[in-house]
Amino acid sequence: MLLFSFTTLTHSALSVRACRPTVGATFSLHKSFSAADVQAFASASSDFNPVHLPHVDEQHAGAARGAGGADGNGDAAATPALNPAAARVSSPQPDAPTESAAHSSKSLAGPRFSGPIVHGMLSASLIGALFAQHFPGAIYVSQSLRFRAPLYYDELATARIEVLAIERRKLVRCRTVVEKRGKDAVSRNTAEAQQADADASPVVVVEGEATVLVDSSAVAAQPSSS
DSSP states (O other): OOOOOOTTSOHHHHSOOOOOOOTTOEEEEEEOOOHHHHHHHHHHHTOOOTTTOTTBOHHHHHHHHTSOOBOTTSOBSOOSOSSGGGGTBOOOOSSOOOHHHHHHHHHHHOTTOSSOBOOHHHHHHHHHHHHHHHSTTOEEEEEOOEEOSOOBTTBOEEEEEEEEEEETTTEEEEEEEEEEESTTOBOOSSHHHHHHHHHSOEEEEEEEEEEEEOOGGGSOOOOOOO
């Protein structure tokens, strides 16, 4: 069982609010992932790809790079060590990193990224969170995912689902998207920075379509739009 710590969502935001699916309905939530969230996901999934974890021991990072391919969002196709302890993931130190440590972290993140990125599947997990929140008991039938842009630590993401069609009164097909505001738009504390983030154009992190199976008694009778 995968366990995650969603530190920035309040208890009220996570509470279940059952809805009757209707074509055109949209639902959204906001979430950022901290370094601790990413490390917890890495431990649960055994994905210690150094593009996600800048503090992975260099020896094991080299083994990970030699283990095989990665997907378009940097997720490893294979992991050299299934034991999380063997990956030697260390907690970030409060002191400023040395020049060599900073260079190592940047190089492990790869030339495509300006820093460590959130696992693509962790970003996409917000879609499942929306289904759980609004359609409790829904069962995934399918989910397509296209990774468009990286999500960095502490960037504020918005996940959204839109109901496209309801088939046989129990299969709900939805457009799914996770976005962030602007390029490398980190959620910041100053009013000026927050306004700049709000004014920036959204950047798609991951998008696709999902079909979920819901209780037919919870779906209003209506023609399918498929």
